Amino acid sequence: MRSFSRLVLNEWLKLFKRSSILVPYVILAAYAAIFGYAVFKMGSEFGSGAEFAALAIGMSSAGQVLPLLAIITMAGMVSKEYRMGTIKLLLIRAHSRNKILASKYTAALLFIISLILFTAVAVLVTGTVVYGWGGEAAHWNEIGRSMLFMFIYTTVYVTLTFMIDILTKSSGVTVGIALFCVMMGGLATLLLSKYSFAKFILFANTDLSQFNAGNEPMIPGMTLPFSVSVLIVYVALFLLASFVTFRKRDVS
Amino acid sequence: MVDMNKRNSAAEARSDRNETVLQLDNVSKIIGGKKLVNGLSFEVKSGEIVGLLGPNGAGKTTTIRMIVGLIGMSEGDVRIGGSSVSKSFEAAIRHIGAIIENPEFYPYMTGLDNLKQFQRMTEGVSEERIREVTALVGLQDAMNKKVKAYSLGMRQRLGIAQALLHKPKVLILDEPTNGLDPAGIREMRDYLKLIADKERIGILVSSHMLSEMELMCSRVVVIQEGKLIAVRSINHNGSEEKSSMSLSLEVTDVELASRTLAALNKAELLSKDADRGMLAVKVKHEDIPSLVKALTDAGVGLYRLEEIKSSLEDEFMKWTGANRSA
Numbered sequence A: 001m002r003s004f005s006r007l008v009l010n011e012w013l014k015l016f017k018r019s020s021i022l023v024p025y026v027i028l029a030a031y032a033a034i035f036g037y038a039v040f041k042m043g044s045e046f047g048s049g050a051e052f053a054a055l056a057i058g059m060s061s062a063g064q065v066l067p068l069l070a071i072i073t074m075a076g077m078v079s080k081e082y083r084m085g086t087i088k089l090l091l092i093r094a095h096s097r098n099k100i101l102a103s104k105y106t107a108a109l110l111f112i113i114s115l116i117l118f119t120a121v122a123v124l125v126t127g128t129v130v131y132g133w134g135g136e137a138a139h140w141n142e143i144g145r146s147m148l149f150m151f152i153y154t155t156v157y158v159t160l161t162f163m164i165d166i167l168t169k170s171s172g173v174t175v176g177i178a179l180f181c182v183m184m185g186g187l188a189t190l191l192l193s194k195y196s197f198a199k200f201i202l203f204a205n206t207d208l209s210q211f212n213a214g215n216e217p218m219i220p221g222m223t224l225p226f227s228v229s230v231l232i233v234y235v236a237l238f239l240l241a242s243f244v245t246f247r248k249r250d251v252s
Numbered sequence B: 001m002v003d004m005n006k007r008n009s010a011a012e013a014r015s016d017r018n019e020t021v022l023q024l025d026n027v028s029k030i031i032g033g034k035k036l037v038n039g040l041s042f043e044v045k046s047g048e049i050v051g052l053l054g055p056n057g058a059g060k061t062t063t064i065r066m067i068v069g070l071i072g073m074s075e076g077d078v079r080i081g082g083s084s085v086s087k088s089f090e091a092a093i094r095h096i097g098a099i100i101e102n103p104e105f106y107p108y109m110t111g112l113d114n115l116k117q118f119q120r121m122t123e124g125v126s127e128e129r130i131r132e133v134t135a136l137v138g139l140q141d142a143m144n145k146k147v148k149a150y151s152l153g154m155r156q157r158l159g160i161a162q163a164l165l166h167k168p169k170v171l172i173l174d175e176p177t178n179g180l181d182p183a184g185i186r187e188m189r190d191y192l193k194l195i196a197d198k199e200r201i202g203i204l205v206s207s208h209m210l211s212e213m214e215l216m217c218s219r220v221v222v223i224q225e226g227k228l229i230a231v232r233s234i235n236h237n238g239s240e241e242k243s244s245m246s247l248s249l250e251v252t253d254v255e256l257a258s259r260t261l262a263a264l265n266k267a268e269l270l271s272k273d274a275d276r277g278m279l280a281v282k283v284k285h286e287d288i289p290s291l292v293k294a295l296t297d298a299g300v301g302l303y304r305l306e307e308i309k310s311s312l313e314d315e316f317m318k319w320t321g322a323n324r325s326a
């Protein structure tokens, strides 16, 4: 366990020893500020900072930015090791390939969590500056729920990215395919929504905020437990493909 | 009692001397129906430097990648310190330190941060050990520089440091002198000899440079098209000075020179080439001055006197050349 956490620390340092790692955080901070300024200019009135934050961290606001940043940063987590040749040194230590890959995936999940926590703080700070501190329990609940849904949405796409990165060994191709999926997935689902199989499409299920009160699910008849189950199956398949490929592949 | 213990540990140290640390047993790699490596068997003992020698494309890198488990074996097995690479990878690989092809690091991290990455991947590597290996390869002053600012020679040295960090029993280096200048090559050779001798590590070095191998290795394993062609021991005993050696002479008058040498009766004439003014002789080291004096006294002008080296290179060309045309 200790040896595994040290592997995760290694992966974390590989991410954070680069100055470019600050970019997603800077963008998210800028997002919070700009979003705050925009809604203020449009004359929207919020009773409290938390009420503002609940809107700003929702899937249709921060959810349009944060997952993309996570995908762009995580694409290359494995393929760059191949490209730089460092994979050779990584794989000739006394750790199984499963463990090495699991440490990378764990670091990716921690990175997603860090982005979400950072965003939550950023929008709360912005909201507090503009509308003052405070908020009702409902707003805090909504913030928590949004963070959870954001984590699930981002994790699903990052897992997909992780798999494509391993299969293609090219961070460029990976970013391309993964971003295409995020952007066109929803549209494709919409086009196919008249067929009953459409609800099994990954993209129909990733955004769990569709089950929030007042929202309509993408395809009638879908429920939260159904979508969560579909997502679990997809994530398991992506991980299975990733680990099997990574374990078996000759490194040359 | 104390004495007994001492004697025991001395005996242990002696038996360590010839412990087989790396053993290839009929190893093959087949890709797309082609045998890149074909039934290769050899071993490396502790304290020994073994050269894996072969022309480009012979399968040296492929063999080394199989030894360290980067690629799977199609047939056979490799044992490292008694553990099988295919059956108990983690137990086997912990005895290995290696550089495969080029020493690659995270360029945006410092040398020290890179070594710390490897430290965290192995149990029981102390800060002290990091200092020890960096001092061994002479990189103390560059540890806080980013690796992207390192020269190739510095990266090779960091590669060695990385490979030695966890005190392996076997060190495997694929073309370690690649891209090094002559001084760097010499330095590398000196480290490797030092390490083999002091830390009793078994070292496998691949190369297509024979002259390099001759200077460094105690044994060479020659492969060609994935097959073992020959295993040769190389003697490094300083007896060269006393034993006779072959010299090539470039002189003003070949006939006069050969008559003079015959009269001197200390050198054996191997060949002569009057057109080029060259002759080859076999002579004892200590007789060289009198040979030169005799020639000069006889009025033979001497342009050049050179040792004819490299039996191994000739042999190597013969082995590989013969195989190619077959």
Ligand SMILES: Nc1ncnc2c1ncn2[C@@H]1O[C@H](COP(=O)(O)OP(=O)(O)OP(=O)(O)O)[C@@H](O)[C@H]1O
Binding pocket: A252, B031, B036, B054, B055, B056, B057, B058, B059, B060, B061, B062, B063, B208
């Ligand atoms: N993944 C692969 N698929 C097919 N053929 C390969 C693969 N890797 C290597 N080869 C072939 O195997 C042969 C041996 O290659 P290898 O790299 O082991 O040679 P080498 O002895 O290290 O040569 P060099 O001195 O040039 O480094 C070459 O003919 C090469 O083309």
Ligand SMILES: [Mg+2]
Binding pocket: B060, B061, B062, B174
């Ligand atoms: Mg090679």
